[in-house]
Every structure is written in structure tokens, then in C-alpha cells.
Amino acid sequence: AQSVTQPDIHITVSEGASLELRCNYSYGATPYLFWYVQSPGQGLQLLLKYFSGDTLVQGIKGFEAEFKRSQSSFNLRKPSVHWSDAAEYFCAVGGFSGGYNKLIFGAGTRLAVHP
Amino acid sequence: GAGVSQSPSNKVTEKGKDVELRCDPISGHTALYWYRQRLGQGLEFLIYFQGNSAPDKSGLPSDRFSAERTGESVSTLTIQRTQQEDSAVYLCASSLASQETQYFGPGTRLLVL
Secondary structure, eight states, rough: EEEOOOOSEEEEETTTEEEEEOOOOOOOOOEEEEEEETTTTEEEEEEEESSOOEEEEEEEGGEEEEGGGGGGGGEEESSSSSSSEEEEEEEEOOOGGGSSSOOEOOOOOOEEOOO | OOOOOEESSSSEEEEEOOOEEEEEEOOOOOEEEEEEEEEEESSSEEEEEEETTTOOTTTTOOOTTEEEOOSOEEEEEEEOOOOOOGEEEEEEEEEEETTTEEEOOOEEEEEEE
């Protein structure tokens, strides 16, 4: 079955520290992978996506993610976290099942940033 | 330009009542999706519309849930005879075409008492 696992429910980092959020997926075909961020009271905002090509993907707000097929992972990274990065982060996998991009989401990782 | 908008932002209702949630997609986006987000969980796909094609309703949890969309414009999600387990945030997304990035609205937070 297709699924996405985000092992860390909550993560706390200090401002300026590096960040890595983990995402593992199970998908029967070549996956399309996404990271979204959800701030309180806001909708989901796309940080980055991987469809094909270079496995290291750059996104907005200084985020990047690396697709590792052998590990079925798509971890999100940021070298230096800012207080404004505190939010909930969702990894999602999609594919063109039925001719459209049906997204399957992980349960999310809530990031807290200490000053 | 304007993003996806949803109304109401919050809805409190009594068990057994019907509710209607509205989604205004980004202008020109042909594909529209509804998702449900229960507390502490990821998003669950509910339904997908693409132009005038028959919608994919495979994610609707019961026959109390239905959705309509007129052409490539507004969509409404209706929940009949609401139950407490329907309490969640209902998110709408739209995309330029069926294989493009989905853009999400702010959601409607539904609380069934």
C-alpha cells in the first residue's frame, strides 16, 4: 500500500541550528515527492517538489531535500533555522494514478524553534 | 493573484445537522481537490474534480459526504447528518491541470458538538 511516514512528531531546535526532517515513503512506481509547510491558521504552502532529474532539490525559504531511492526517503534540510520556520511540515507522495496527482500525506512534523 | 479561498473559516454545528463548505479555486485552475485533516494527522484525500469529467469520489468516507463543482469554478462540500467524528479541518486545493502542483486554501475548521 502507498504510505508516507514521518517518524518525528515534534522537533525542537535552536535558532541558527541546522535542521533535518525525515520522510520515508512506500510507493509502487516512481514517486513524485513534495514537502509542504503549514503555519497556524494558514493553508499548506509548497516548499519544494521532486518529479525527476537531480535528486537534490532546492526550495523556497532556504530549504532543500534529497531523494534517495535506495532508502525510500525524501528528507528535508535547512542549514540554519530561523524563528519564523516554526510550523508543521508535511511530506507527501503522489503519482499519476487515474491520470492525476493524488497526494498521500504523512502525519506531519511539528517544528519548534528556541531563541 | 488571489489564492484558493474557503468559507467559512470556522463552523460549529450540532450533531445531526447538515453543513456546506465552499471552495473558490484559483482562476483558470481546472483541477480541484478536497482533503480532510483530523487533529494530529495528515491530510486524507476526499474527492477530485477535473473540468467537466466525472469526479473521483473514491476518498469520500460515507454517503453522508457529497461535493459539487460547476464547471471550473466554485465547489461545495456537503456533509449531511454530521457526526462528531466529522470534526476536522477541510482543505481545498486547486491546480492548473491534473498533473500540476496543488495550491491549498486556508481550510474550514469544522466542529461538531
